[in-house]
Every structure is written in C-alpha cells, then in structure tokens.
Amino acid sequence: SSLTISPAPILTKLQRDCATPLPVLRHVADAMAADMRAGLEVDAGSDLKMILSYVDALPTGNEKGLFYALDLGGTNFRVLRVQLGGKDERVIATEFEQVSIPPELMSGTSEELFDFIATGLTQFAQKETGKFHLPQGRTRELGFTFSFPVKQTSIDSGILMNWTKGFSVSGTAGKDVVACLNEAMKRQGLNMRVSALVNDTVGTLAGARYWDDDVMVAVILGTGTNACYVECVNAIPKLHKPNSTTGGKTIVNTEWGAFSNGLPLTEFDQEMDAQSKNPGEQIFEKTISGMYLGEIVRRVLVRMAEDARLFGDSVPEKLLMPFSLRTPDICAMQQDSSKDFEVVGSILYNVAGVNSNLSTRKTIIDVCDTIAKRGGRLAGAGIVGILQKMEEDSQGIVFGKRTVVAMDGGLYEHYPQYRMYLQDAVTELLGDEISKNIIIEHSKDGSGIGAALLAATNSMYE
Ligand code: ADP
Structure with missing residues (x-):
C-alpha cells in the first residue's frame, strides 16, 4: 500500500x-x-x-621505585610497569603490553587461566631494562585490577563471587583470586607478589589522585x-x-x-x-x-x-x-x-x-x-x-x-x-x-597506573 x-x-x-x-x-x-x-x-x-575497597591511603606523588600492574577484566589482559621517581621526577618511565586470552581458557580451569597470565607476566618482567630498576634482593610488587564481582577481604585478598562477561572458569568461584595469581607466579618461578587488589573504578581514582589532590570521585x-x-x-x-x-x-x-x-x-x-x-x-x-x-x-x-x-x-x-x-x-x-x-x-x-x-x-x-x-x-x-x-x-x-x-x-x-x-x-x-x-x-587510562600506584602505597617495604 x-x-x-x-x-x-x-x-x-x-x-x-x-x-x-x-x-x-x-x-x-x-x-x-x-x-x-x-x-x-x-x-x-x-x-x-557499597563495597569496602580496603584502600585507605591514596597516592600522594611521593611514591618511589618499580611497580607492576595487571588488569584482567575482559577478553584481554594488560600488564604494565612504572618507575616512580617521587615528588619531582614523578613517572620516570612506563611500559605496557596487552595479551588476548585464548577463548578456550575462558572456560577452562582456574590453574590454566592463571598459569597463562603468570606466563605473560614472566615474559614481560624479563624485558625489564633501561630505566626500570629493582633494588637487589627485593620482590617485585603488583597491583591487580580484577573487574569481576569480588568480596574483598583485605587490600590484598578477595573472593571471586562469580565470573561474568563470558568467563566460566572452573574452580575459581569462592576462592581468593590473589592467592590463585600468587600461586601461579610461584609455579612460573616469577619473583613477584600482589600488594593490592583493586576494582577498576578504584584504580581510576588512585591514578587521577596521583596528579591532582582534589580528585574525590571516579x-x-x-x-x-x-x-x-x-x-x-x-x-x-x-x-x-x-x-x-x-x-x-x-x-x-x-x-x-x-x-x-x-x-x-x-x-x-x-x-x-x-x-x-x-x-x-x-x-x-x-x-x-x-x-x-x-x-x-x-x-x-x-x-x-x-x-x-x-x-x-x-x-x-x-x-x-x-x-x-x-x-x-x-x-x-x-x-x-x-x-x-x-x-x-x-x-x-x-x-x-x-x-x-x-x-x-x-x-x-x-x-x-x-x-x-x-x-x-x-x-x-x-x-x-x-x-x-x-x-x-x-x-x-x-x-x-x-x-x-x-x-x-x-x-x-x-x-x-x-x-x-x-x-x-x-x-x-x-x-x-x-x-x-x-x-x-x-582521566585517560588512569586505572592501570592507578593499580601500580596502589601497589606502591601498600608496599611491604614501606
Ligand atoms: P570496557 O569494555 O572495559 O568498559 P571501554 O572503557 O573501552 O572498555 O569501553 C568500551 C565501550 O565504550 C564499548 O562497549 C562501547 O559501548 C563504548 N564505546 C566505544 N567506542 C565508542 C564510540 N565511538 N562511541 C560511543 N561509545 C563507544
């Protein structure tokens, strides 16, 4: 018609x-x-x-040293390292890499997924040269951004409630995801530990606050x-x-x-x-x-x-x-x-x-x-x-x-x-x-660097 x-x-x-x-x-x-x-x-x-983040100290700008961050929240994970120089020098250098997660690992076992991530981290850590420097005898510290529903139990531990976004990895729900990652890093012989487990919004707040003391919300x-x-x-x-x-x-x-x-x-x-x-x-x-x-x-x-x-x-x-x-x-x-x-x-x-x-x-x-x-x-x-x-x-x-x-x-x-x-x-x-x-x-991509900054704020050496 x-x-x-x-x-x-x-x-x-x-x-x-x-x-x-x-x-x-x-x-x-x-x-x-x-x-x-x-x-x-x-x-x-x-x-x-209204989940408590256990983050009760935000970056001030005085943080110093080498810190890592890992961001797991989708089909990729991102790893990042930053060399912090304190109030005047601030961010001396930063490098990052992105690795896509093979689809079969998104529905495999917890060990397989975390071993894959720890392997990526190990390879990334091996390329730590030039401006990046870890003092003798120290363990590398990592801020872990994990964008899935977690019941946080302290700044460096949290229980996965359930996977979302297409992940259905067996054997992780109900477990401490920080322990899962720490164990996988140990299996890979990587001298690194998780100092802070953070939600991506919390990472964004920390990353923005590093540059501006008036940041109150992310x-x-x-x-x-x-x-x-x-x-x-x-x-x-x-x-x-x-x-x-x-x-x-x-x-x-x-x-x-x-x-x-x-x-x-x-x-x-x-x-x-x-x-x-x-x-x-x-x-x-x-x-x-x-x-x-x-x-x-x-x-x-x-x-x-x-x-x-x-x-x-x-x-x-x-x-x-x-x-x-x-x-x-x-x-x-x-x-x-x-x-x-x-x-x-x-x-x-x-x-x-x-x-x-x-x-x-x-x-x-x-x-x-x-x-x-x-x-x-x-x-x-x-x-x-x-x-x-x-x-x-x-x-x-x-x-x-x-x-x-x-x-x-x-x-x-x-x-x-x-x-x-x-x-x-x-x-x-x-x-x-x-x-x-x-x-x-x-605040562009503040969340990655924010997690590294929270690892610094919660460093076991401070
Ligand atoms: P995440 O998936 O972790 O939230 P991003 O912060 O990069 O990742 O957001 C991606 C989302 O942003 C996309 O799913 C889409 O909804 C939205 N987006 C991406 N590009 C555009 C665009 N050009 N215009 C409007 N929205 C966009």
Whole structure:
C-alpha cells in the first residue's frame, strides 16, 4: 500500500517517556544519596552494595621505585610497569603490553587461566631494562585490577563471587583470586607478589589522585558503569569501627550500576531487561552504559519499522538481531554533519541492509539523541547524588571548594553529546555557583597506573 504512516507519534511518546526535567534529575540524585546511605548501614541494605575497597591511603606523588600492574577484566589482559621517581621526577618511565586470552581458557580451569597470565607476566618482567630498576634482593610488587564481582577481604585478598562477561572458569568461584595469581607466579618461578587488589573504578581514582589532590570521585562509563568515592570511615556504620578521631578515609565502591530508583523507563527498556541474562538487575547500567544504548535505539527502530513503515514495506531482517546496532554506531550517526546525513545512510545500510530517505535519517538521529540524552543526564544526576551525600556529611568540603570527578571509559571518551548532556545535568542540579567548583574531567587510562600506584602505597617495604 502507498499509505504513509508517520513515525512521529512513536518518537513523541519516546521523548516524553525518556524526559529528564529537573525534578526527575533531582529525584534521582536524592535517591542515589539515600541508597548509598542505606548500603553503608548494613550489607544488602540497598540496591547499592557499597563495597569496602580496603584502600585507605591514596597516592600522594611521593611514591618511589618499580611497580607492576595487571588488569584482567575482559577478553584481554594488560600488564604494565612504572618507575616512580617521587615528588619531582614523578613517572620516570612506563611500559605496557596487552595479551588476548585464548577463548578456550575462558572456560577452562582456574590453574590454566592463571598459569597463562603468570606466563605473560614472566615474559614481560624479563624485558625489564633501561630505566626500570629493582633494588637487589627485593620482590617485585603488583597491583591487580580484577573487574569481576569480588568480596574483598583485605587490600590484598578477595573472593571471586562469580565470573561474568563470558568467563566460566572452573574452580575459581569462592576462592581468593590473589592467592590463585600468587600461586601461579610461584609455579612460573616469577619473583613477584600482589600488594593490592583493586576494582577498576578504584584504580581510576588512585591514578587521577596521583596528579591532582582534589580528585574525590571516579566514574567509569564504558561497556558497563560503576563509581567509587572517598568516604569517611566514621560514615560507614557496617564497618563496626569505634569512632575514629583521626578522620580516617577509605574508598567505597558503590556498584551503582544496580541503582533503580525513579528512573524514567520505557517499554523498550522493559522488554530489553526482560530478555537479558540478568532481568531486574543493573537497571541504571542498562539505561546509561555503552552496552545498551545502541540496543535501546534498535528496539525503537524495529517498532517504527513495524508500526510506521520506517523502512518501507518490510522490517529489515538484520535489524531484528539483538545488539546488531551498537553504541559506537549511534554515536557516529549523531556526528554526521553532512547535508543529506550520508553517514547515517551508510551506517543504516551496513547495519540493517536498508536504503533510507532524508526524513527517515532525521527521525533516527532524533531517536539516538533521545536515548543518549537520557543516559548522559541520568549519569550526571548520579554523580550529583554522590557529591550530595559527601557534602551532607561534611559541610562545605565538597561544594565549597574545588572537587574533581575523574571519568574514564569508552562511552565517556568517545561520545561528545553524551558528555555534554552529563555536564548539563550536573550544572542544572548544582546551579552556576557550585558547579564552578565541580570539575568533571576525563582521566585517560588512569586505572592501570592507578593499580601500580596502589601497589606502591601498600608496599611491604614501606
Ligand atoms: P570496557 O569494555 O572495559 O568498559 P571501554 O572503557 O573501552 O572498555 O569501553 C568500551 C565501550 O565504550 C564499548 O562497549 C562501547 O559501548 C563504548 N564505546 C566505544 N567506542 C565508542 C564510540 N565511538 N562511541 C560511543 N561509545 C563507544
């Protein structure tokens, strides 16, 4: 039939359902602060786990010597070494290597995986020359960034609760991952020990703090999302520590991806969640992080294709495949400044195998913008929630002086509109005066060096 049906009503409804006016942002920020408090009271007291990192000393810049870091969090592991020269010389030299993990090891045994990693570390350590120097008789020290759910038991031990991200290695769950790595290094005859086990957000905070004393919060916006911040020991009831008068500080890993209170969600979000591997979980993550933004847009486009013939008579088959439209695609479409939106056209052709006219391309950009805007603004509201909680406990310490939020992750790094929406929400919530004091800045790859710095801060030789 030649009857044209407009996608406009679907777009209008989407924009209405995704709207994040100031009262919605304020509610999210307040709820984030309240959930943080509840999670600090007792374990399992809230959506937010508020995990104690056992990191209670952050890098100062005075660290000296040779330190290693290992980052295991996906299909690659990264090894890094850094020679630190103290306050004046700072980072004298740094080197890193990346090794991809053979797929069969991701579902093999614990020994096989850790032996593979220890072998890579040994080969890397053998190339330690030039500016890198280990004093005679010393053991090398390593900061271990391990981005899987861990129940940390001290700065250098933690129990793996379960593997995620496609790993299903047998014999590690319930074990101390630091012991697993230390034993594997021993088997390889490598003279190295783990001094600090850190979450990637904690590594980012430490790495950024090394250069800037005002860094108080770190946020990762990549495939997933998480945030950590500097907390007063006195403000953590579940720690059961007598009130310290020394004003002790520690880093708390919020695991904020599990937040769910008061988010503006659509039928598309609900369907995506229901069909996910973890229905009902990680709702904030599913609304704001890189793994999901493209998928939400895809679901909207499928609906527009079905109900409003967005791509003509049939629904493009390739578009029906979950996760076929990725966040980098929607980001690239939004950067298209050509008159006819040719980039949008070619991405649609590549992803969905369809030709599109100008009005279809414009509609699609509006859908991308709606989803990126909601994500960025809610992430901004989450950040304000953390700052608000810190401010309530220590009047003026956060809002009354320069405070830095260190950001990292591919989504934040590469999506300019998302970043702008995030900053807009922070400024709207805090007002012009206070937001002048709050610096939200990208801290590139701070997490690797951050883990090495935490190995230094927690060195057995200091
Ligand atoms: P991790 O997978 O450990 O989070 P990154 O921090 O590098 O790794 O984040 C990768 C994620 O960042 C991707 O899954 C994707 O969602 C997002 N991303 C990467 N490149 C872009 C891009 N050009 N535009 C928007 N998002 C991107």
